[in-house]
Amino acid sequence: MVNSDTKKGTISMISNIQKILDSLKPFTPDVKSLNVDYLARSSSAKVLIHVPFKKREMFNRIEIPSDQGYKIDEVFDGESLDKLRLPCSLEENKWIIDTKKLPSSEKYFITLKGEVSKNNLDELVRVHSPENPNHEDELDKYWIHSAIKNMGTLEKIYSALSIERVAVSVNVGVNRSFSSSIPSKVRDWLEARAEMEFIIDSGDRQKVFREWIKYRSARRNVGKVSTRDILDISNRLLSKEIFLIFIEVDDPYRIEGITSIEQSSRVPDSIKVNIRTDLNYNRPAAKGNLIFKKKDFAAKITDEFDKIIKRE
Amino acid sequence: MNIISEYVAPWALAKEKVPIHFVWEEEPSLKKIIITIPDDFLVDELLNAKDCVQKGSKIMIPIECLETPNYFGITVCSKNIYDQPMILREIKVQFFSADKTLIERTLNAKIVRPFIEIVKAPKKVIVTDKTDIKKLFNLSITHSGFGSAEITLKALSHNRTISKVDSLYYEILRELIEDGMEALKTGYEKADSYSDDISINEEEIHKIASDLIIKLEKHEIPPDMKDEVLQDIEELLKDDKSKEKLLQTIYSKVRRLVVASVLHFLDKYPHEDIELSFGNIKTTFQTDIKQLIMHLNYNDSMGNKYQQLEKMIEVEDNRTNKKKVFDVPINIEWNTEKFVLNQVD
Numbered sequence: 001m002v003n004s005d006t007k008k009g010t011i012s013m014i015s016n017i018q019k020i021l022d023s024l025k026p027f028t029p030d031v032k033s034l035n036v037d038y039l040a041r042s043s044s045a046k047v048l049i050h051v052p053f054k055k056r057e058m059f060n061r062i063e064i065p066s067d068q069g070y071k072i073d074e075v076f077d078g079e080s081l082d083k084l085r086l087p088c089s090l091e092e093n094k095w096i097i098d099t100k101k102l103p104s105s106e107k108y109f110i111t112l113k114g115e116v117s118k119n120n121l122d123e124l125v126r127v128h129s130p131e132n133p134n135h136e137d138e139l140d141k142y143w144i145h146s147a148i149k150n151m152g153t154l155e156k157i158y159s160a161l162s163i164e165r166v167a168v169s170v171n172v173g174v175n176r177s178f179s180s181s182i183p184s185k186v187r188d189w190l191e192a193r194a195e196m197e198f199i200i201d202s203g204d205r206q207k208v209f210r211e212w213i214k215y216r217s218a219r220r221n222v223g224k225v226s227t228r229d230i231l232d233i234s235n236r237l238l239s240k241e242i243f244l245i246f247i248e249v250d251d252p253y254r255i256e257g258i259t260s261i262e263q264s265s266r267v268p269d270s271i272k273v274n275i276r277t278d279l280n281y282n283r284p285a286a287k288g289n290l291i292f293k294k295k296d297f298a299a300k301i302t303d304e305f306d307k308i309i310k311r312e
Numbered sequence: 313m314n315i316i317s318e319y320v321a322p323w324a325l326a327k328e329k330v331p332i333h334f335v336w337e338e339e340p341s342l343k344k345i346i347i348t349i350p351d352d353f354l355v356d357e358l359l360n361a362k363d364c365v366q367k368g369s370k371i372m373i374p375i376e377c378l379e380t381p382n383y384f385g386i387t388v389c390s391k392n393i394y395d396q397p398m399i400l401r402e403i404k405v406q407f408f409s410a411d412k413t414l415i416e417r418t419l420n421a422k423i424v425r426p427f428i429e430i431v432k433a434p435k436k437v438i439v440t441d442k443t444d445i446k447k448l449f450n451l452s453i454t455h456s457g458f459g460s461a462e463i464t465l466k467a468l469s470h471n472r473t474i475s476k477v478d479s480l481y482y483e484i485l486r487e488l489i490e491d492g493m494e495a496l497k498t499g500y501e502k503a504d505s506y507s508d509d510i511s512i513n514e515e516e517i518h519k520i521a522s523d524l525i526i527k528l529e530k531h532e533i534p535p536d537m538k539d540e541v542l543q544d545i546e547e548l549l550k551d552d553k554s555k556e557k558l559l560q561t562i563y564s565k566v567r568r569l570v571v572a573s574v575l576h577f578l579d580k581y582p583h584e585d586i587e588l589s590f591g592n593i594k595t596t597f598q599t600d601i602k603q604l605i606m607h608l609n610y611n612d613s614m615g616n617k618y619q620q621l622e623k624m625i626e627v628e629d630n631r632t633n634k635k636k637v638f639d640v641p642i643n644i645e646w647n648t649e650k651f652v653l654n655q656v657d
Binding site: 143180187197228 | 317319321322323324325328329331333335357359360379380382383385387458459460480568570571572573574575577578580581582583584585587612613614651653
């Protein structure tokens with residue numbers, strides 16, 4: 001029932017690491033951890049190898065293929081835990097470490113770092129959030145769910161798998177906050193202005209005069225507000241710095257940021273809030289809520305308009 | 313047996329994915345898990361399990377099929393759309409050892425929908441010389457369900473749609489398209505005659521103009537706009553030179569466009585969870601109209617379409633000059649009846 005070709009992503013990740021482990025066979029490699037960073041689209045594996053003196057006579061080189069998408073990031077002495085500064089040369093698609101250059105310890109940790117494609121990532125984790133939030137009086141609530149799709153394949157072979165910074169995005173609806181908070185006198189002014197423009201085209205002087213009086217009165221009510229101000233308020237309040245003040249998420253989720261809107265000539269319908277969490281063997285699935293403090297946000301919008309209307 | 317975490321998404325629209333998971337402390341005696349889903353649901357995906365068998369509404373997961381022995385996830389969704397604003401459906405999960413049930417859990421999936429009703433509409437409208445047409449047509453519409461409803465309203469007479477969108481934004485679009493065609497033919501640019509305090513910078517104007525072109529390219533225009541005009545515009549947009557001319561025409565109208573698009577935005581979202589597809593509508597009154605039928609169609613955010621609402625309204629025209637044709641706005645009072653999900657977590 002579960003199609004095995006959804007494992008393609010994990011299989012290619014495994015086969016890459018497997019090829020590296022095969023080349024390390026003389027040194028009895030043991031993968032201690034495999035971390036996938038979902039946001040950075042990278043993975044790192046910590047491999048413990050054994051290099052007893054006897055082996056150094058037989059094998060004077062530790063070779064790791066460089067064409068499997070991984071490179072050596074760090075090497076630590078397995079006993080002193082010191083980070084080693086080892087010359088590591090690249091020859092014929094292989095990273096080479098000269099065993100003679102190793103200190104006296106017989107154990108070493110090698111950290112391998114590689115890139116993970118989006119397809120591979122999509123096959124590792126499933127994330128969901130709802131189309132519509134639940135409206136409570138002062139806030140809107142969205143549920144968030146993320147889960148590892150296929151734990152075992154990697155987990156069985158390597159003793160510890162963790163997927164860090166699993167990314168979920170939630171589209172938080174903001175259109176209603178704006179449309180309900182733009183003061184009615186601003187709306188009246190906009191409408192009077194729009195009427196004004198049409199009537200002028202009609203050439204009917206009496207009508208133009210009447211509309212002008214209406215327009216002037218509506219204009220006086222809104223002080224120095226301009227249409228530009230409305231768009232500026234929208235762009236400013238929907239920036240990362242301000243908008244995230246009105247967003248909260250439950251543990252184990254953390255806010256990563258928002259996908260910023262371009263400086264727009266329109267007020268957007270929703271803002272994409274990016275959330276992250278970590279998953280592993282003990283927590284293969286995460287649940288929690290995102291809360292949008294819509295009442296406070298609407299109050300902030302009204303506040304901004306009041307400031308402009310009152311300014312000299 | 314100790315369950316560490318169990319979860320079902322607290323609400324979902326019809327056909328929207330409902331994620332579920334169970335995490336437990338490894339239990340050596342656990343031999344199999346049986347999940348029973350409702351008949352009107354289907355399984356979208358199983359997580360951390362392979363080669364499982366589904367018989368009818370039961371999914372059997374022998375322990376050997378679990379990738380790791382402490383966790384599984386399943387995503388389900390409803391097959392259908394429902395009539396009620398909320399329905400509850402049970403998903404049963406049973407954990408078995410060789411000879412008995414270790415743990416049994418029942419999860420409740422809540423499938424919700426927006427629910428719109430026209431609660432007040434005139435049965436008859438009488439038009440006289442003294443009638444204030446702005447106050448003639450009043451509807452009261454209530455939303456008593458869950459989630460955003462995208463609504464399209466139409467008024468018909470003799471099976472013909474006689475309503476059109478009441479939007480300055482679309483008026484300017486129409487003008488734009490006509491002027492755009494003119495500009496292309498004669499090569500002139502119409503300047504805006506009214507100047508005032510608004511100042512928008514060059515970059516902003518270009519942004520507005522490009523946004524509008526994108527809208528036209530995407531066919532985002534109201535249904536009553538003629539197709540032939542759109543085809544002409546598509547031709548215009550194909551050629552860089554003529555596209556530039558269209559841009560110039562937009563440029564000259566942009567100030568009005570900015571105002572119009574803000575008003576349009578306000579009209580489009582008149583109330584919580586209501587999106588009027590094309591803003592307010594108005595209907596054109598002519599002498600031969602004796603009866604109007606209002607059609608209200610709506611869908612939810614998943615695109616599920618719900619049953620059309622209809623209201624019939626009789627029209628009596630008592631004016632002295634019945635030949636005069638006029639537009640009547642349709643005034644809508646929006647209400648929300650609070651919808652409570654019993655258990656929100």
